[in-house]
Amino acid sequence: MxxxxxxxxxxxxxxxxxxxxxxxxxxxxxxxxxxxxxxxxxxxxxxxxxxxxxxxxxxxxxxxxxxxxxxxxxxxxxxxxxxxxxxxxxxxxxxxxxxxxxxxxxxxxxxxxxxKDENITKNLMSVEKINIQEIKNIPVIFGEKDILKTIQLLPGVKSAGEGNSGFYIRGGAADQNLILLDEAIVYNASHLLGFFSVFNADAIKDVTLYKGGQPAEYGGRLSSVLDIKTKDGNDKQYGVEGGLGLISSRLKIDGPIVKDKGSFTINGRRSYADLFLKLAKDSAMRQRKLYFYDFNAKVNYRINEKNRIFLSGYFGKDILGFGDQMGIDWGNKTGTLRWNHVVSSKLFSNTSLIFSNYDYNINTRLAGTDGEIVSRIQDYNIKQDFQYFSNTKSKFKFGLNSIYHKIIPGAIITKSDSSISELNLKHKQALENAIYFTHELKPSGIFSFEYGIRFTSFSTLGAGDFYTYNSLGETIDTASYTKGEFVTTYYNIEPRFSANFILNEKSSIKAAYGRNTQNLHLLSNSTSGNPTDLWIPSSNNVKPEIADQISMGYFRNFKNNAFEFSTEVYYKYLQNQIDYKDGAELRFNENAESQLLFGTGRAYGIELFLKKKYGRFNGWVGYTFAKTEKKIAGINKGEYYPAKQDRTHDISIVGIYELSKKLTVSATWVFYTGNAVTFPSGKYEVAGQLVNYYTERNGYRMPTYHRLDLGLTWQRKKTEKFESSWNFSLYNAYGRENAYTITFQEDPNDPTKTQAVQTTLFRWVPSITYNFKF
Amino acid sequence: MKIDIFKYKSTLIGIFNLLLVVLVFSSCEKVVNIDLNSKDPQIVIEGNINDQPGPYTIKLTNTANFDELNNFPSVSGASVIISDDFGNSETLTETSAGIYSTSTIQGTIGRTYTLKVTANGKEYSAVSKMSSSVILDTLTIVTEQTPKGSNKTIYVNFIDPIGVDNYYRFIKIINGVTQKSIYVEDDLLKDGEAINQPLFARGQDETKLKPGYNVTIVMQSVDKNVYDYFRTLLQLSSSGLINQSASPANPLSNISNGALGYFNACSVTSKTIIVQ
Missing domain, CATH: 2.60.40.1120 (Carboxypeptidase-like, regulatory domain)
Structure with a gap:
């Protein structure tokens, strides 16, 4: 060091x-x-x-x-x-x-x-800055403005499914996105199985998404970085802001602690779909619980112009239940303590202590099955970053980071009269260290580049028995380690490079290369992510995932920078990718690692983006052509096959038009090729059951998806003291029956036949939200 | 170590589906036309031998394309041989189309049985070991009040033999009708314990228990490969809407050469109860 x-x-x-x-x-x-x-x-x-x-x-x-x-x-x-x-x-x-x-x-x-031509002059490519003001006007499901839903409208970013806040970037899986909330890792960014994201837009100040060419200060995930920073709070006067919606409401209070020196902000949100259930006639329905809530809080204090301290936290929970008899809850907690220090006029330092936690609990109180399942992942993280502003041509960033991960994969706690056995899967500990160095250089007015390197180590720690498996998944070796003993350590060097060459005032070309590694892997084998999906660290069986991405882009502005056009091409090569054996048993399996298969992957594509930034009418059109494939021995005869997030075409159109100072209308339209999916190629009968016959993994496509959403924002009042507005939105305006799942089953009316049944989740979801601020 | 958490899983699946039902006020289902590739038919072998007196049968059928009717072509004229590790061997005779029966061989606990099928120029083989018999002691019926009204569940009670890995498969027969639900258990976390295990009704697959009904439970002691076959078959058939596997696959078969189905040599005990 x-x-x-x-x-x-x-x-x-x-x-x-x-x-x-x-x-x-x-x-x-x-x-x-x-x-x-x-x-x-x-x-x-x-x-x-x-x-x-x-x-x-x-x-x-x-x-x-x-x-x-x-x-x-x-x-x-x-x-x-x-x-x-x-x-x-x-x-x-x-x-x-x-x-x-x-x-x-x-x-x-x-x-x-x-x-206005920053997109031309700035070195960064594959980066999207999300404007929180812009998000307000874009219609989304349930009328709740949402960052994760909005980024899915950008080229290269794909939604993980209908109404889902999960996303895939340039062919990466949902777990390959590093989602940071005030530097703390968020392990599950979904509320209500993805229909809401955990990020309350009122609390957010800045959102940056890196689809490639991540600077060396970021690491730990293969595909992308979504860096979210929360607001500090008003240090001049107190304010209250909120929104009342059909499904959820939110409230924000902020103000000074010491005027011009320190401030606080508190944001709260709760959904109340379950309150409507209380009105139901069916007593079973009335007993159901179904809601989420979350809080963001932050305080900061400026000791002097050179020193400032921030403390921020997030706490959220989802609760689902069926009377007192069974229930599941899950949620994230994060905490960040930061110290900004201006060492000299050229050297800026930030020190952070970060905690993050994700857990879920399932409990049942049915006779004979009294018990509870708990699972948790926890991080203790220390980070030191420096920025050195050498001269107008050169800027340095360097720092280090150390994270201690603690995972409880699953424990079952039971009452004495329960028919279920107690179980406590082995806890997992890991230590992740990184140091990085980046140099931003602008040798001339037309050429700039940035190079950096990130050096990481990842160690799995004892105590416990560590098993080694053969290709059949049988245990061939067991090694015992004591508490804190290093089991395996992986070292990785991640070079990063990006360059910008300005052709003329209106256009530039950019290129980037970066290697990223990932040492925490999400085992998820369901169509949409579940709160019970399991994170596992790299170990003697699971090697770090590695991605090398090269990308190139052409950027051009038209009409005095009123229009921005860009196109980027990328190619990604992935190593140590994970897929699951046929019939894999991932949950509550001490040998979950024996259920995995490893191989390589590749992803490539082209993204086109045209945006109008200014004026009464603004919006964008994005198009992506992409391919994502995996090659894993034991699946589809070891040949390349499409990954489940593979989608060929993806189009998003966003338009926002200010009719008057009081009225803004907006519309979005999305269209994409269905995901790769496994369908049966035949059927047979065994043990009295009708069974589907599968011949290849991901050999079919879901039907094409498209949808139009409409929004209207009506500004009622706007004075210094009070602002209010109404927001109306209509999700899936032309009621397209998009396929959420397709199942193959016996025809209930004619047992001699089988049929394919498509389930559609949402047709015409209208919503109204009232927003206020004083 | 793997724990059986089927009941927990079914709870989970139940909750997720419940969530969907509540949340998705406008969800709808419709039958669609999906163009599925035709594949060459694959053979399906269903073979059973146990410690009860024979004859035992092996059933050979073929897969059908999805758009065809659910009558599956039987495979006739195949050579089917069952042998054990004590030198006994018998060539089965086709008693009806696709059904092959034994006449002399007697299933014996502790022996390892080999099935050899030659059909359409391809050879398939499977091995299964007949495990020691475990006595099914009693059946009990527990009535629970759920938000949906009262619900009767049948429990099996038996003592798991200590020091050996045991795998069980249960077959539920209500009023003489074999139910489709699949139940499998292992003893990895309860080796040697007295086991009191509910066999929860699974959805529409099953007749609801009512007073006066006659319920028989057949308990098979199976080997690990057969257990894995039924476990993965259950996985395939029980996935709910949300919990649907992203990569469904054929169940793990113990038959070679790509054949579907299973060959199960097991010991059997059973009990019957009248619902009160």
């Missing part, structure tokens, strides 16, 4: 000497004038040096070094009025900006200095 810091610091020093001139550093924070919230990704420009610019980091901090002189420093952020500060630079200077929200919602003229 010391070694690593030494090397890093000496690199920094050398680059310092090379660029030694009489330069001074301007640094500071960019904040929202009304709430005091730091703005992430706000631009800092220097009027006199148009080629030079920077953006604020995840904590709203920027640093830029330029020669002595008098300058106009401009800061601007989308949706805010820009701010210009004149400055005589003859020493290191702290310059903070406070930007005010644009008075009018309609954007009229393009301001000359505004940097």
């Amino acid at each position: 010391k070694h690593f810091l030494k090397i890093t610091l000496s690199i920094l020093l050398v680059s310092q000497i090379v660029s030694a001139q009489t330069k001074y550093t301007i640094s500071g924070f960019v904040r929202d004038a009304k709430t005091g919230e730091e703005l992430i990704g706000a631009s800092i420009l220097i009027k006199e040096m148009p080629a030079i610019g920077t953006t604020t980091n995840a904590y709203g901090f920027y640093s830029i070094s330029i020669p002595e002189g008098t300058y106009n420093i401009i800061s601007q952020f989308i949706g805010f009025d820009l701010q210009n500060k004149q400055l005589k630079l003859n020493g290191n200077t702290v310059q903070n900006f406070t930007l005010s929200e644009k008075a009018t919602k309609l954007e009229e003229i393009v301001v000359a200095a505004e940097k």
